[in-house]
Amino acid sequence: MGSILVKNGSVVTVDDEQRVYEQGYLFIEDGLITAVSPGAPPSQYKKADTVIDASLMAVMPGMVNAHTHLFQTFIRGLADDKPLLDWLKTAIWPVAQALTEEEAYVAALLGLVENIRGGATAVIDHQYIHTEPGNDDGVCQAAEEAGLRFLLARGWTDVGYHPAFMESPEQIVRETARLREKWERDGGRIRVEFGPLIPWGCTDDTMRHTCDISQNWGAGTHIHVAETKTEVDMNLEARGSRHIEWLADIGVLGPQMQLVHSVWLDDNELALIAKHEAIVVHCPVSNMYLASGVARVPEMLARGITVALGTDGPGSNNSQDMMELLKTTALLHKVNSLDAMVLLPEDVLWMACRSGAAAFGLPDQIGSLEPGKKADVVLVDLDTPLAMPVHRVPSALVYNASVRDVDTVIVDGRVLMRNKEILFLDEKALLAQARQTCANLFERAGVVVETAPS
Numbered sequence: 001m002g003s004i005l006v007k008n009g010s011v012v013t014v015d016d017e018q019r020v021y022e023q024g025y026l027f028i029e030d031g032l033i034t035a036v037s038p039g040a041p042p043s044q045y046k047k048a049d050t051v052i053d054a055s056l057m058a059v060m061p062g063m064v065n066a067h068t069h070l071f072q073t074f075i076r077g078l079a080d081d082k083p084l085l086d087w088l089k090t091a092i093w094p095v096a097q098a099l100t101e102e103e104a105y106v107a108a109l110l111g112l113v114e115n116i117r118g119g120a121t122a123v124i125d126h127q128y129i130h131t132e133p134g135n136d137d138g139v140c141q142a143a144e145e146a147g148l149r150f151l152l153a154r155g156w157t158d159v160g161y162h163p164a165f166m167e168s169p170e171q172i173v174r175e176t177a178r179l180r181e182k183w184e185r186d187g188g189r190i191r192v193e194f195g196p197l198i199p200w201g202c203t204d205d206t207m208r209h210t211c212d213i214s215q216n217w218g219a220g221t222h223i224h225v226a227e228t229k230t231e232v233d234m235n236l237e238a239r240g241s242r243h244i245e246w247l248a249d250i251g252v253l254g255p256q257m258q259l260v261h262s263v264w265l266d267d268n269e270l271a272l273i274a275k276h277e278a279i280v281v282h283c284p285v286s287n288m289y290l291a292s293g294v295a296r297v298p299e300m301l302a303r304g305i306t307v308a309l310g311t312d313g314p315g316s317n318n319s320q321d322m323m324e325l326l327k328t329t330a331l332l333h334k335v336n337s338l339d340a341m342v343l344l345p346e347d348v349l350w351m352a353c354r355s356g357a358a359a360f361g362l363p364d365q366i367g368s369l370e371p372g373k374k375a376d377v378v379l380v381d382l383d384t385p386l387a388m389p390v391h392r393v394p395s396a397l398v399y400n401a402s403v404r405d406v407d408t409v410i411v412d413g414r415v416l417m418r419n420k421e422i423l424f425l426d427e428k429a430l431l432a433q434a435r436q437t438c439a440n441l442f443e444r445a446g447v448v449v450e451t452a453p454s
Contacts, residue, residue, distance in 0.1 A: 001413045002049035004028040007041050009054025010393045013369045014353045022392055023050055026059055028375040029274050035404075036369050043191070045253070050415070056383035057407060058393050060301050060349070062121025062149075062376035063322045064356025066281045067222075067260045067310025070125045071096065071435040074438045076314035078449065083314075084228050084290050091315055095131045097164050098445035104129065105138030106437045110430060111320060112146040116416055119406045121148055121376040122360050124281075124310070126195045126222055130175070140183045140235035143154055143190055147424055148411050149376065151360055153195030153222035153258075154179060156210070161201035171208045173213060180217070189412060193219040198227075198333065199243050200234050204250050207335070211252040220256040220361055226427050227261035228292050244269035253278055258359050260310065261286075262300075263293040270296065274303040279359050284332045285325060286312030290305025294336045297329075298343065308359035309352045323380075323406065326352060326398045345398035345423065379408035381420075399419040
């Protein structure tokens with residue numbers, strides 16, 4: 001892999017002490033960070049294979065997009081201004097039923113380029129479109145080519161959902177195990193886990209069975225919970241319990257559980273999450289887009305709950321912009337609590353990096369710039385009219401910087417983007433391919449794009 005020296009940057013370590021070096025350096029060798037320090041680099045590091053001058057840039061850990069749906073890249077803007085269940089019926093299901101493996105591959109590759117441009121070096125994709133056997137493989141193939149860290153939460157539902165997407169318990173386990181066997185290779189950059197879709201689409205027995213298997217694999221379980229009040233009411237009517245109570249009652253709530261959205265939770269559910277050390281994945285842009293509500297994130301953090309950040313899919317966000325997500329997270333909770341101090345820039349960066357690393361299952365390997373950790377690093381250009389003068393770098397990253405300022409992205413010591421140019425493919429050619437692929441998909445699926453609100 002060689003060595004990389006990043007020098008002269010403002011290094012935001014997101015380590016346990018939240019240290020920021022106004023001018024510092026970072027040295028990478030064979031995919032690992034071997035040195036992080038303030039000041040000028042020692043002479044021995046200047047002989048690195050690659051030297052990157054990060055003057056007037058922030059050097060930060062790669063962020064983790066802890067929840068998205070890459071296939072929805074083709075659906076962005078298709079069903080604006082609809083609540084969740086209507087959005088599923090009018091946008092997600094019609095397109096998803098027609099999606100082929102090649103289309104899933106192109107949509108995922110486009111979505112992963114978008115994530116890289118937004119400063120994400122790791123992505124958890126909740127992929128639940130299995131109408132063609134190779135759709136999951138197409139997504140994993142895209143991740144392999146893109147070179148970023150990737151966790152496929154293979155979605156499943158075995159009851160009460162759209163018939164085209166329901167599976168038998170045997171098929172759920174068989175296919176997830178096959179994907180792990182095929183794609184989890186040496187180095188573990190691509191990993192696979194179970195992704196039960198929603199409580200109202202999962203039977204108790206299959207939920208227990210898949211969670212037991214995940215435990216044996218040393219993997220996690222990724223599930224939407226309490227996204228809307230309607231869904232909580234559905235569970236109360238069907239099972240007599242709220243979502244988190246249900247997970248606790250059937251014995252699957254624990255540190256390996258990634259609880260996506262977690263908007264409509266009561267005090268008892270917060271206590272259960274804290275007790276069982278489960279992880280919440282907060283998707284504020286999607287929650288606002290679908291008018292689902294505001295998650296009780298400040299209260300979660302006060303209880304010691306780990307809260308990571310996710311964009312959600314482009315179908316309920318219209319982008320996968322992690323830089324935008326930073327500012328949105330801070331501002332949403334300030335205005336919701338009427339407390340300007342409720343979330344500080346450092347808190348939000350911690351959620352995007354350290355808590356994201358926990359959700360991804362690699363809390364000791366990624367999420368901060370420290371010797372011995374994997375070299376997942378992002379450089380953000382702060383030499384812009386929108387950021388200068390920079391008085392506090394964490395503040396500038398959260399409140400000023402945008403996706404257009406992400407300059408360099410490194411994963412496992414490999415440079416994926418440099419000087420704002422994607423290096424592993426022809427981006428213009430990908431955009432042209434995506435336009436044509438999406439047009440063909442929509443024509444075959446009979447999707448008509450509305451030009452005005454209905």
